[in-house]
Amino acid sequence: MRKPYAIGIDIGGTNTVFGIVDARGNILGSSSIKTLKHSDVEAFLDDLYTGLTGLMERTGTMNDIHGIGVGAPGADRDGVIEYAENLPWKMPVKLAQLISEKFGIPAQVTNDANAAAIGEMMYGATRGFKDFIMITLGTGVGSGIVTDGKLLQGHNGLAGELGHAIVRPGTGRMCGCGRIGCLETYCSATGVARTAREFLETKPEMDSLLRNIDIENISSKDVYDAAIKGDQLALEIFEYTGTILGEALANFATFSDPEAFVIFGGLAKSGDLLLNPVRRAFEKNVISLWKGKVKILMSELKDADAALLGASAVGWNVR
Amino acid sequence: MRKPYAIGIDIGGTNTVFGIVDARGNILGSSSIKTLKHSDVEAFLDDLYTGLTGLMERTGTMNDIHGIGVGAPGADRDGVIEYAENLPWKMPVKLAQLISEKFGIPAQVTNDANAAAIGEMMYGATRGFKDFIMITLGTGVGSGIVTDGKLLQGHNGLAGELGHAIVRPGTGRMCGCGRIGCLETYCSATGVARTAREFLETKPEMDSLLRNIDIENISSKDVYDAAIKGDQLALEIFEYTGTILGEALANFATFSDPEAFVIFGGLAKSGDLLLNPVRRAFEKNVISLWKGKVKILMSELKDADAALLGASAVGWNVR
Numbered sequence: 001m002r003k004p005y006a007i008g009i010d011i012g013g014t015n016t017v018f019g020i021v022d023a024r025g026n027i028l029g030s031s032s033i034k035t036l037k038h039s040d041v042e043a044f045l046d047d048l049y050t051g052l053t054g055l056m057e058r059t060g061t062m063n064d065i066h067g068i069g070v071g072a073p074g075a076d077r078d079g080v081i082e083y084a085e086n087l088p089w090k091m092p093v094k095l096a097q098l099i100s101e102k103f104g105i106p107a108q109v110t111n112d113a114n115a116a117a118i119g120e121m122m123y124g125a126t127r128g129f130k131d132f133i134m135i136t137l138g139t140g141v142g143s144g145i146v147t148d149g150k151l152l153q154g155h156n157g158l159a160g161e162l163g164h165a166i167v168r169p170g171t172g173r174m175c176g177c178g179r180i181g182c183l184e185t186y187c188s189a190t191g192v193a194r195t196a197r198e199f200l201e202t203k204p205e206m207d208s209l210l211r212n213i214d215i216e217n218i219s220s221k222d223v224y225d226a227a228i229k230g231d232q233l234a235l236e237i238f239e240y241t242g243t244i245l246g247e248a249l250a251n252f253a254t255f256s257d258p259e260a261f262v263i264f265g266g267l268a269k270s271g272d273l274l275l276n277p278v279r280r281a282f283e284k285n286v287i288s289l290w291k292g293k294v295k296i297l298m299s300e301l302k303d304a305d306a307a308l309l310g311a312s313a314v315g316w317n318v319r
Numbered sequence: 320m321r322k323p324y325a326i327g328i329d330i331g332g333t334n335t336v337f338g339i340v341d342a343r344g345n346i347l348g349s350s351s352i353k354t355l356k357h358s359d360v361e362a363f364l365d366d367l368y369t370g371l372t373g374l375m376e377r378t379g380t381m382n383d384i385h386g387i388g389v390g391a392p393g394a395d396r397d398g399v400i401e402y403a404e405n406l407p408w409k410m411p412v413k414l415a416q417l418i419s420e421k422f423g424i425p426a427q428v429t430n431d432a433n434a435a436a437i438g439e440m441m442y443g444a445t446r447g448f449k450d451f452i453m454i455t456l457g458t459g460v461g462s463g464i465v466t467d468g469k470l471l472q473g474h475n476g477l478a479g480e481l482g483h484a485i486v487r488p489g490t491g492r493m494c495g496c497g498r499i500g501c502l503e504t505y506c507s508a509t510g511v512a513r514t515a516r517e518f519l520e521t522k523p524e525m526d527s528l529l530r531n532i533d534i535e536n537i538s539s540k541d542v543y544d545a546a547i548k549g550d551q552l553a554l555e556i557f558e559y560t561g562t563i564l565g566e567a568l569a570n571f572a573t574f575s576d577p578e579a580f581v582i583f584g585g586l587a588k589s590g591d592l593l594l595n596p597v598r599r600a601f602e603k604n605v606i607s608l609w610k611g612k613v614k615i616l617m618s619e620l621k622d623a624d625a626a627l628l629g630a631s632a633v634g635w636n637v638r
Contacts, residue, residue: 131474145574147471147478154466154576155450156608161573164606167488169566177606247488254480255464255574257473287483287496289475 003066007052007105008312010112011035011072013086016044018052020061021312025123028059030308041089045102052103068099068107069314071115071307077157079109106318112136112307113160114151116264116299117144118317119310125262125300132260133252134299135162135245137267140176141184141191147256163188167248186244189267192220195237208233224270238273245274246281253290264299264306271298322385326371326424327631329431330354330391332405335363337371339380340631344442347378349627360408364421371422387418387426388633390434390626396476398428425637431455431626432479433470435618436463437636438629439581444619451579452571453618454481454564456586459495460503460510466575482507486567506564508586511539514556527552543589557592564593565600572601572609583618583625590617 005028009018012035019030031051038044056062072095074084079096081087100107110118117134126132130149136142141163145152152159163184164177172181173194185191196210196218209226210218210233226234249261267274279296286294301309324347328337331354338349350370357363375381391414393403398415400406419426429437436453445451449468455461460482464471471478482503483496491500492513504510515529515537528545529537529552545553568580586593598615605613620628 147466147473148469150467152466152471152575155578156576156612158608159466159574159576161576161606161608165570165573166566166604169486179604179606247485251484252574254484255478255571256471257475257478257480259474285485285498287480287498289477289480293475 002316003064005061005064006066006312006315007068007103008308008310008315009048009068009070009099010115010307010311011070011087012112012307013073016048017308018048018055019308019312020055020059020065021309021315023316025119025309027305027308028061029055030305031055036088039088041093041095041098044089045098048099049102065105065315067315067318068103068105069115069118069311069316069318070095070099070107070109071112071311071314072109073112075109075111075157077153079107081109108314108318110151110157110314111142112310113142114144115310115314116142116301116306117146117160117262117310118151118313119301119306120262120264120299121146121149122313122316123301123309125297126260129259131256131258132262133160133162133249133256133258134262134264135249137187137189137263137265139189141188142265145256145258152256162248162252165248165251167244167251183244183248187241187248187267189220192223192237192241192267193218195240196223196234199233199237199240203233206233210234220267220270224273227270227273235273238270239277242274242277243281246278246283247285249278249282249294249296250285250287250290253286253294257290258294260295260297262297262299264301268298269303321635322383324380324383325385325631325634326387326422327627327629327634328367328387328389328418329434329626329630330389330406331431331626332392335367336627337367337374338627338631339374339378339384340628340634342635344628346624346627347380348374349624350374355407358407360412360414360417363408364417367418368421384424386634386637387422387424388434388630388635388637389414389418389426389428390431390630390633391428392431394428394430394476396472398426400428427633427637429470429476429633430461431629432461433463434629434633435461435583435620435625436465436581436629437470437632438620438625439583439618440465440468441632441635442620442628444581444616445579448578450575450577451581452479452481452568452575452577453581453583454568456507456582456584458508460507461584464575471575481567481571484567484570486563486570502563502567506560506567506586508539511542511556511560511586512537514559515542515553518552518556518559522552522555525552529553539586539589543592546589546592554592557589558596561593561596562600565597565602566604568597568601568615569604569606569609572605572613576609577613579614579616581616581618583620587617588622
């Protein structure tokens with residue numbers, strides 16, 4: 001029989017957030033520790049153990065945990081982190097095994113974008129959907145692909161690296177991955193800031209609130225703030241970003257024939273400023289089979305809780 | 320218990336080929352009827368029934384058929400053909416239901432590219448593979464995507480329309496689907512002929528055997544024939560085609576993290592002329608996670624039998 005609670009652990013480069021969640025996505029209690037403080041994974045696990053046992057005691061759930069779900073960058077399908085730029089530990093880290101041994105509770109680890117997709121399917125905008133693609137617009141662009149009700153894993157557990165789909169072959173922007181024209185160079189928060197700097201330089205004739213900000217420090221938040229005040233240049237930046245994303249989604253549809261796309265992450269908070277051009281470009285570029293048939297939704301996971309909820313959703317799936 | 324034989328039916332615009340196949344892919348007997356002759360699907364089914372019962376009698380397999388697999392253009396996941404340009408019947412056609420009722424044997428229908436992928440997994444180059452993508456280079460470009468050992472279907476059973484992934488956004492060739500820059504405008508047999516006409520016009524300085532052929536009637540076969548004779552222009556056409564396909568495959572890898580791509584169809588017969596530039600472009604363009612790790616294989620299904628074998632493989636999967 002399934003026990004009534006799951007633990008979610010979201011491991012980020014700076015903080016690790018963890019909590020105890022029920023089957024409807026209510027968080028009974030949560031807390032966090034610094035990830036970066038622990039250059040040794042054992043010390044990290046000790047701290048995590050102390051924090052989580054305290055939380056289980058406080059919430060009286062010690063014997064009622066079904067499983068532990070972990071979202072972490074770079075995890076493969078066996079829950080091993082081979083490589084993760086932002087984590088301080090000696091790789092590879094057999095994280096699923098270590099956590100499950102430490103707590104005596106089965107644990108499953110997946111990458112953070114995949115966790116978000118499972119969280120959305122369990123508690124969010126795509127409850128009951130069996131085929132959808134979640135796009136996370138953060139510092140980078142991540143994605144989690146659900147087909148036939150299950151996360152698409154791929155041969156190495158690395159499926160869904162859609163941020164590195166090339167959308168401007170040959171002529172595009174240099175990406176951190178060493179290639180040219182990746183989606184994430186345009187549609188991440190950093191991509192939006194990059195577009196802002198580019199537009200400010202290439203459109204000298206346009207006045208803009210963004211010209212009051214030091215050009216090197218412009219953020220996607222600045223662009224959003226200017227856009228909601230009606231700043232034309234800022235609006236054009238959203239139009240540009242949304243158009244590229246909508247074109248990319250039209251291509252992604254040819255792959256897995258999704259019922260919906262769900263947009264998630266910091267940039268998704270821009271709402272219709274972003275989604276309107278995304279939807280227009282999607283409809284314009286998608287093959288006629290899918291015109292008017294694919295939903296483009298905003299995530300319904302509360303932002304502060306989304307990573308934790310996503311991780312906990314993975315905890316329901318452990319054997 | 321599984322019975323020892325499956326029926327495969329491949330419905331093409333011109334001919335419908337059918338046969339009886341064992342679990343190792345040996346064809347016990349096969350035959351064909353004209354598809355186009357029957358503007359009425361009932362008459363088509365009557366003819367098919369006569370042909371197949373004759374075949375079952377001749378091979379003594381009447382009571383030993385596990386299931387009927389059908390490959391047909393435009394089939395959705397319920398085995399209904401909503402729309403197929405090349406088929407003469409009044410749509411929609413509930414083909415799976417009609418065939419299964421007619422023969423009293425469970426039938427499953429899938430589109431021809433998907434059938435080829437299942438055939439390859441059962442009898443061909445990807446026996447034992449659980450994650451691969453089959454690309455069919457024919458008049459158009461089709462694809463079948465296998466993830467975790469199963470065909471990726473999608474919400475409407477239309478997953479794997481990779482021929483209509485846009486590879487040259489904005490600047491590309493006009494596609495039959497009404498959009499610009501689709502993969503199939505470059506990497507199908509007709510795409511190769513189009514490249515030949517383009518190169519003959521834009522490279523007037525290059526001598527070529529292809530200049531002896533009426534430019535409007537050049538086929539991909541002509542380009543192949545010239546290329547194996549060392550014709551420089553023809554070789555450049557293969558280089559161009561293979562490079563675009565390799566770039567596209569690099570993008571497709573970000574989606575489903577495949578162990579292999581299998582190339583199939585008329586153009587695949589060009590062998591290394593095509594595959595060498597495909598492999599080069601793939602390695603150059605794929606994200607480092609996958610460099611050197613993804614196989615690019617030729618189909619091992621005998622060409623004349625491939626469609627039939629693919630369809631029959633679907634017949635093993637019926638409940």
